[in-house]
Amino acid sequence: MKGFIPLLFLLISVHSLTIIDSILATKCVYYMKQFDWGCGSTSNSAKYYSCRCHNVDWIGSITNCLESEGANDTSEYIDHAYRHIRGRCLGKGHIDWPVDVLKSYQQNATSYLQEPTFADKKITLSHPISVNSTGFEYTDRTFNHIYAQVIRSQAFSWGYIFFITFFISLATAFNFFRIFIIRYTNGKHINNPTSLMTKIRCHIVNSNLRHDSIITLFKGFRFQIPTRLDTLVIAFFGIYMVLATCAGISIELPNQYQNGHMWQLWDLLGYRTALGAFALIPPTFFFGIRNNPFINLTGSSISSFMFYHKWLAFGMSLQALIHSGVWTAYTIREGDYSSWAADAYWIWGVVGTTLCFLIIFSSMMWFRDLCYEFFLIIHKSFSIVFITAMWYHCNTLGWMGWIYSTIVIYVYDSVVRFIWILANGGAKPAKITKLNDELIRVLVECPNKSNDYWYAGAFAYIYFLNIRTRFYQSHPFSIMKSKRSRERNCYAFVFKTHKGITNKIMNELNRNFKVTGDRSKYINVFVEGPYGPYKPLVAHEQYVFIAGGVGFTPVYSQAVDIIERNNKNLKSHKKLIKFIWIVKNSEYYKFFKEDLHYLFENDVEIEIHITRNASNNIDDKTEEQEGNIVNNFSISSEENIELLQYKTSSDYYHKAIEHTSRPLISDIVQNVDVSQHSTMFIASGPSTLNDDVRAAVNHLTKGSRIRIDYQEDSFIF
Numbered sequence: 001m002k003g004f005i006p007l008l009f010l011l012i013s014v015h016s017l018t019i020i021d022s023i024l025a026t027k028c029v030y031y032m033k034q035f036d037w038g039c040g041s042t043s044n045s046a047k048y049y050s051c052r053c054h055n056v057d058w059i060g061s062i063t064n065c066l067e068s069e070g071a072n073d074t075s076e077y078i079d080h081a082y083r084h085i086r087g088r089c090l091g092k093g094h095i096d097w098p099v100d101v102l103k104s105y106q107q108n109a110t111s112y113l114q115e116p117t118f119a120d121k122k123i124t125l126s127h128p129i130s131v132n133s134t135g136f137e138y139t140d141r142t143f144n145h146i147y148a149q150v151i152r153s154q155a156f157s158w159g160y161i162f163f164i165t166f167f168i169s170l171a172t173a174f175n176f177f178r179i180f181i182i183r184y185t186n187g188k189h190i191n192n193p194t195s196l197m198t199k200i201r202c203h204i205v206n207s208n209l210r211h212d213s214i215i216t217l218f219k220g221f222r223f224q225i226p227t228r229l230d231t232l233v234i235a236f237f238g239i240y241m242v243l244a245t246c247a248g249i250s251i252e253l254p255n256q257y258q259n260g261h262m263w264q265l266w267d268l269l270g271y272r273t274a275l276g277a278f279a280l281i282p283p284t285f286f287f288g289i290r291n292n293p294f295i296n297l298t299g300s301s302i303s304s305f306m307f308y309h310k311w312l313a314f315g316m317s318l319q320a321l322i323h324s325g326v327w328t329a330y331t332i333r334e335g336d337y338s339s340w341a342a343d344a345y346w347i348w349g350v351v352g353t354t355l356c357f358l359i360i361f362s363s364m365m366w367f368r369d370l371c372y373e374f375f376l377i378i379h380k381s382f383s384i385v386f387i388t389a390m391w392y393h394c395n396t397l398g399w400m401g402w403i404y405s406t407i408v409i410y411v412y413d414s415v416v417r418f419i420w421i422l423a424n425g426g427a428k429p430a431k432i433t434k435l436n437d438e439l440i441r442v443l444v445e446c447p448n449k450s451n452d453y454w455y456a457g458a459f460a461y462i463y464f465l466n467i468r469t470r471f472y473q474s475h476p477f478s479i480m481k482s483k484r485s486r487e488r489n490c491y492a493f494v495f496k497t498h499k500g501i502t503n504k505i506m507n508e509l510n511r512n513f514k515v516t517g518d519r520s521k522y523i524n525v526f527v528e529g530p531y532g533p534y535k536p537l538v539a540h541e542q543y544v545f546i547a548g549g550v551g552f553t554p555v556y557s558q559a560v561d562i563i564e565r566n567n568k569n570l571k572s573h574k575k576l577i578k579f580i581w582i583v584k585n586s587e588y589y590k591f592f593k594e595d596l597h598y599l600f601e602n603d604v605e606i607e608i609h610i611t612r613n614a615s616n617n618i619d620d621k622t623e624e625q626e627g628n629i630v631n632n633f634s635i636s637s638e639e640n641i642e643l644l645q646y647k648t649s650s651d652y653y654h655k656a657i658e659h660t661s662r663p664l665i666s667d668i669v670q671n672v673d674v675s676q677h678s679t680m681f682i683a684s685g686p687s688t689l690n691d692d693v694r695a696a697v698n699h700l701t702k703g704s705r706i707r708i709d710y711q712e713d714s715f716i717f
């Protein structure tokens with residue numbers, strides 16, 4: 001019974017030993033297997049291995065080899081080799097030779113040892129043999145070569161970490177440099193952009209790979225298109241990955257372990273990809289978490305990091321696939337697949353690779369569109385199982401550092417998320433109001449009596465703590481500072497309903513309305529945040545916000561932020577603000593009237609485009625056919641008249657424009673006066689709107705001698 005537990009432990013671990021676990025033991029095993037031990041073959045497959053393990057002459061020879069060839073090594077190194085032999089005999093031959101027993105066989109064998117001869121390869125041995133140093137040299141060279149290649153693979157795998165560190169440092173340096181310059185020049189530096197910088201911004205930083213940020217294939221399969229800058233970074237990553245997978249693989253023939261050019265190549269590729277995939281696990285996780293500190297350090301967007309997260313995962317999975325393929329092919333060739341495949345580490349490896357591809361498949365945009373909740377469940381649970389699988393795949397092979405750090409990253413994120421919730425005051429009541437059939441407003445009190453708590457452009461994850469509204473899910477919404485008189489210490493979220501949780505909340509509100517006749521309801525919420533890069537808009541002289549529908553919320557906070565700074569500053573540093581809002585109908589104006597009034601009162605020029613009768617499906621062609629309707633605005637409805645009354649109270653001319661079809665974004669952008677002031681355009685709306693703004697702004701930038709920038713404050717609809 002006493003021996004049982006260590007034995008059990010050994011059984012779990014030994015199965016996973018491979019040749020590089022103890023290079024000394026491997027050399028001795030391969031040296032000895034050339035001789036005739038009465039097993040009928042020199043193969044290393046389970047059947048023959050088992051036969052040798054039961055032969056005391058072989059045991060005596062092997063252990064003697066360990067002692068003589070390890071003479072110059074530490075005793076721990078030799079003991080590790082003994083344990084390796086014990087493990088392999090247990091795993092392949094189901095016979096347990098404890099290390100001290102093996103050592104006593106070694107002692108006994110010394111009195112029977114003989115020099116190996118050529119004849120010993122043909123005639124079955126009946127005594128232990130020593131090691132012939134000339135003969136051993138070949139084995140020695142072979143495995144030293146393999147070992148050196150494994151070490152090289154390890155260096156290349158660290159290369160991934162250096163690559164990522166390099167890019168992050170570069171981006172961080174740029175970001176801090178930018179902030180530093182803005183602070184010390186007060187925005188003056190940006191008035192005379194060089195043409196090179198303008199070109200870089202137009203063609204690389206601001207542009208997408210193509211006009212549309214989302215393409216739809218086969219009716220409904222949506223794919224996301226990255227920005228050119230992100231694409232460039234990933235292209236470099238791809239180049240490094242190809243190098244790190246293929247470079248520096250040297251073949252040494254003849255070779256005792258894998259003879260044949262092709263087989264050696266595959267074998268070394270197997271190690272290379274294994275270590276490469278492992279090194280990519282922690283960065284993949286790091287870029288996927290919410291509390292990724294690099295977002296703020298580099299000033300990049302969440303979507304950039306999600307993009308990198310995805311591509312690192314692709315890279316990792318591809319390498320895992322090659323690794324698995326190589327070893328499967330190897331064992332099938334050796335004719336020993338079933339014996340290998342029974343090993344725990346093998347099974348966990350297969351599980352890991354399979355999970356990688358299941359996770360990637362379920363993360364495709366069209367799959368998320370189809371069933372977001374299912375995607376979330378798969379993504380979370382599978383990635384935990386994946387880490388477990390990798391743990392058991394490697395717990396005896398080494399390289400566990402990668403796994404430990406991944407777990408640390410995961411735990412860190414969970415802890416910080418929890419801290420955010422606590423910092424926001426834990427569970428607290430939120431007033432949830434139905435605005436219309438598709439819009440809901442959530443009002444939450446600030447944890448500390450002032451609503452400066454949130455920075456502009458931030459968002460938070462909300463948990464609606466009610467069974468019916470799936471309390472375990474959290475969803476991101478942009479934070480809107482409330483400037484309404486009765487809500488001075490509150491912030492709001494406004495969201496549009498979709499199929500999932502947002503729809504559940506709408507149902508809940510409808511149910512509540514039927515019972516109580518009240519459009520609002522209090523539900524307890526957790527608020528987790530703020531998230532998103534902190535990028536105050538300070539460098540430009542003019543800010544033009546272009547919002548579409550509910551995209552109003554994030555940019556409204558930005559505008560309020562500028563106004564608040566304007567009000568503190570001297571007159572000379574005042575920023576101009578233009579707010580362009582494109583909405584389906586004037587109902588939107590009604591919902592945000594009080595928020596808009598704050599803008600009116602603070603010298604913001606407002607332009608509202610109402611596309612009342614315009615169907616969303618009208619494409620540009622039909623608009624052209626309808627002639628000049630786009631530019632033919634009429635000002636009619638009540639709200640518009642109300643809007644125009646503000647014209648008298650401020651110096652600015654506000655417009656409410658009603659269209660009978662969708663307005664052309666390029667016209668709207670073109671109408672902005674950018675001849676006098678450096679200008680930043682901020683788009684926030686559905687991806688199609690953002691794409692059009694981006695293209696129009698880029699067009700404007702090309703011909704301008706004044707600095708024009710573009711920024712997106714958006715989420716995917």
Ligand SMILES: Cc1cc2nc3c(=O)[nH]c(=O)nc-3n(C[C@H](O)[C@H](O)[C@H](O)COP(=O)(O)OP(=O)(O)OC[C@H]3O[C@@H](n4cnc5c(N)ncnc54)[C@H](O)[C@@H]3O)c2cc1C
Nearest residue numbers: 369372459475476477478494495496498499500501502715
């Ligand atoms: C940074 C950020 C800020 C946002 N701010 C707002 C906002 O102010 N107002 C607003 O109306 N919407 C906002 N959204 C979008 C909003 O989070 C989703 O519309 C909402 O989560 C949909 O929930 P659902 O369960 O009803 O979605 P489903 O009907 O299940 O899915 C609809 C679509 O929403 C997306 N989605 C669902 N859940 C999430 C999630 N947890 N994270 C990211 N995307 C998700 C999916 O891509 C899916 O295609 C924001 C998103 C992000 C990433």
Ligand SMILES: *[C@@H]1O[C@H](CO)[C@@H](O)[C@H](O)[C@H]1NC(C)=O
Nearest residue numbers: 056057060108109112127128
């Ligand atoms: C000692 O070694 C010889 C040769 O391998 C073997 O025949 C014999 O059984 C061993 N004796 C003991 C006590 O292990």
Ligand SMILES: *[C@@H]1O[C@H](CO)[C@@H](O)[C@H](O)[C@H]1NC(C)=O
Nearest residue numbers: 067068069070071072073133
């Ligand atoms: C151990 O070191 C000695 C002296 O350097 C050397 O002659 C001998 O060959 C070495 N033995 C082995 C097994 O490497």
Ligand SMILES: *[C@@H]1O[C@H](CO)[C@@H](O)[C@H](O)[C@H]1NC(C)=O
Nearest residue numbers: 115116117118132133134135
């Ligand atoms: C080793 O074996 C070779 C032949 O295989 C022989 O020529 C040589 O003398 C042997 N070396 C020693 C040290 O016995």
